[in-house]
Amino acid sequence: MTTLIDNSMPKMANGETVKVDPKPKSPEIYVNGVEITLEAIQQEVQNHEAENPKDAYLDAxxxxxxxxxLLQKANALAVEAEPLNDDQGRRETDDDAKVRQLLDQEVDVPRAGEEECQRYFDQHQEKFSSETIYETRHILLAGALEDPVARRKGMVKAQQIIDAVQKDPKRFGEFAREFSQCPSAKEGGNLGQLTKGQTVPEFETVLFELEEGQMSPTPVPTPFGYHVIQLDRKIEGRQLPFDHVKTKIAAFLEASSWSRAVAQYIGILAGEAEIKGIQIDGADSPLVQ
Incomplete structure (x- = not known):
């Protein structure tokens, strides 16, 4: 007789079967005796992006x-919910309203004065300048990375166009209309005004090194194929005056102060509470992040 061995249940060294609960255990997380259930955490996970499921679970x-x-503190202070509606008419939940009103009541954020804003402006002027603008034309000889034959043909043709345009610069638009496989071909290759981040890095690396009126001396490879790039005009970014940005700076400084104050407040609440099953710090708050 053939004996069938059941390997589905784990066994100890002495052969005794260990019973396994097929359902996941509760995380056993409590806040002053109130349980944070597994079901609630699983539902909350969808609101948290993380590198892996474990981190998303912990964030939730x-x-x-x-x-x-925060809700327990709001209830202890008898905060009454006064829900608001957003621009789309959606009503705030009572619990969200309580949390918002609690923080408005308990967290004091000082206004950012002009001196403080000026100091921040002076220390971070690079953040307050307009983008450099590049008025650009190009000719694209298309060729996907997975098609080496097409890319080789594109590179050869691009070099031929560069050689021809170097002899007669006025023909760039003509060649663009005839050979470019970009929608800009009908505009003579004109891409309009570009700023950093609007094209792929390979294109920008070459474009940003060109002088006004200069064409790329060799074909420029990108994932789309090979390009001939012409920089017609470069408009340097300029420093914005303090008066144009002080309102933005004040809003940023006050938001930063609010985040720090909320983190401190949550840290105080966590220190006073009995929390089991998880480590909490004020900076963990999604309100802060």
């Missing part, structure tokens, strides 16, 4: 613990 659990801390 921390968010729910902090929410519970």
């Amino acid at each position: 659990a921390r968010a729910l613990v902090i929410r519970e801390l």
